[in-house]
Amino acid sequence: MLKRVPREEAQVVHLPGRDWLLYAGPDNVGAKNLMVGYSVFPPGSAPPGHVHPAQEEIIFCVAGRGELVGPDGAVTLEPGTAVYVPVGVHHATVSLGPGNLELVTSFAPPVAPGSWDKKVE
Numbered sequence: 001m002l003k004r005v006p007r008e009e010a011q012v013v014h015l016p017g018r019d020w021l022l023y024a025g026p027d028n029v030g031a032k033n034l035m036v037g038y039s040v041f042p043p044g045s046a047p048p049g050h051v052h053p054a055q056e057e058i059i060f061c062v063a064g065r066g067e068l069v070g071p072d073g074a075v076t077l078e079p080g081t082a083v084y085v086p087v088g089v090h091h092a093t094v095s096l097g098p099g100n101l102e103l104v105t106s107f108a109p110p111v112a113p114g115s116w117d118k119k120v121e
Contacts, residue, residue: 017047049092064101
């Protein structure tokens with residue numbers, strides 16, 4: 001069965017330097033092998049970064065400009081660019097502005113939303 005999740009129904013998780021919206025995962029659409037979300041980083045945001053110890057991640061830039069910084073240096077994020085992050089690789093996102101940096105994020109297998117960062121209250 002197809003399952004539609006409009007933005008107003010996406011779960012919003014407030015994380016350091018950004019909001020992450022859960023669009024598809026085990027708890028809302030029953031996905032067993034993947035999770036898809038949407039990150040919004042305001043201009044100048046540069047949270048310290050994190051590691052996913054059991055998940056691969058694909059990051060796709062929809063809007064804005066930024067960098068994804070890994071152990072071997074930084075790659076440019078601009079609309080239409082995808083970046084693969086292997087399991088266990090530390091990565092940090094920098095939003096260069098002037099507008100929001102907006103990214104589609106996909107994890108396999110799924111991960112508890114926000115477990116990779118301490119949630120902001």
